[in-house]
Amino acid sequence: MTTHSRRGVARQGTGNRHLWLALTVILAGALAATPQGTDAQQTASLTGLDRRVSHALRERIGLVADSAVAAGLPVGPLIDKTLEGASKHADDQRILVAVHAMLVDLRVARRALGASASEEELTAGVAALRAGVSPAALTGLRRSLPRRMLTVPLSVLAALVTDGAPTALATTAVINNASRAGDSDLLEFGRTVAHALAGGVPAQTALTTPSLPAGTETGLQNTGRPPSQAPAKPPKP
């Protein structure tokens, strides 16, 4: 034991060096996980278009992306829309129009949700706007849930309205449920309402009846409505 004790004392210096080494590794790892700058992301995103679209379209998309960056808007949704168009063999002009429309909607969503809205929130906000939710309703959602990340509430709202729920009723229902339930419960609420709507339950009843208790989350997200039930209304053009 005495030998062990002497060895331990003798190794204190070595131990200190190892301590600093380990802390350096930990800090370096943490820094490596820090998000890259917006410019770097934009460049990387545009590079992803190289083999997917024509050089001319890439240049035009780059200009739109510059506008987005200048306005403090994310580039990701623009690149995503470009890739979607390319995969669906849309012509360059149509893709450009769709990307411009996305930029416009991102601006509206950001104005409605506030300057601090994340890319995910803006994307969900655009989906809600395109489903027919008004910018004022988005602002109302933000004011009602000022400290909450709105990605899931907005996504559920967009899906509900797309499925045929009246905008005002759906917005109120989402706010009410989001104020007392977590994202998983809110998602379950949206699914339950979608099932009810597809089954012919009146929207008023469907949106006010199911109010799920907290903690009903399961390990697997069932994301759709029953297969035998058709959508309540056709998709909006």
Add this chain to the structure above:
Amino acid sequence: MTVVAPVAYAQTGVTTAARGETHPGTQVLSSAGHGGALGVTTGPLTIDGYSTAHASTLFSDVWKTSESFTARAEAGLSRFETGHLAGYGDIYTRVRLASSSVALLSWQTDASGGVYRGHRSSEYLTGAFRLENVGAGNRLWLATGFGGAYDASSYGTANVTLGAAAQQKDVIATGAVNLVHARSTYDEVTGRLAWAPDEGVFPVRIHVEISGGARSGNTLGAHTRWAAISGTARLTGTSALVLAHGTAPSDPERATPGLAYTSVGLRLTFGGAAARVGAPTTSQIAPSERVADVMLSEVLVDGTRTLTIRAPARAQVEIMADFTSWSAVPMVRTGADAWTVRVLVRSGIHRLNMRMDGGEWGPIPVLPTAADGFGGSASLLVVH
């Protein structure tokens, strides 16, 4: 690629599942995007028969996932003190690169190194490669590793591991057989049962693991049989309490000693999605003439999720979505009409299309559908 844990790992009580052994559903930390965790544990420790009055561990890991790869770096150190022993017990680092692709066959490569300083001195450096076959709720993997260690003298190490994991509801059983050469040749059999009940069963989300193993052949050091139990309770979205008790064998590949431990720890995560202690479960699915259902699992250990579509295709189902960069991705048949694919998908609303047997691309009927701006439509998938 043995599951023998260095001192710091064993003390965390999270065991190998949480630090990257890819078993479906046992993951507690990873998420899409990037993030990290920092934790501390403390408790009494017995190393090769020497009891410490106090041992503490600081550990950290960071990860970053993309559509193609998952990268992960871990580091940690332990310190223990008694009247007889004083110094650092274990310092380790590990870097992992793994495919996070949608392929049925995934790969993973590791490099790790560490230093043990205590009643004796040792060092190690190892590298490992693993191929894993991913099925619906089960996995099979083959791994091999090589390295070197120093403990009074230098020697080379090598191992081969064959492992499998199967899931039934919220319980996952894992077993592995390891053949190891490190100064001598021996074999090990290890097993683990992990239970992660759904949210709502208990006031907080918990994850419990029971693990053990046995070694035969020309073994070295203490604990040729070992067992441990650990529990993780998620206190908030970013913090978890970790309790652990058990024994761990000596590890000739890393020249670390056998130990017995009891520890309590706190683990904090940052970045990415909130820490989850959950397991994907099977679900009753209604039959249908066409697409019957769409389901998405919890986040798996590599940050991906399993997307399942019930569709009566004869030979092929493909999807393309914003989370595949709108590239067509084939799904794998995992049942009579069940098709799955592993995807990296963040919380929010996503748009996707699918096609069966090389037919036309279109929306998935059971999901809400919106115009795509190109004369067609896309389905909306909401993810939390």
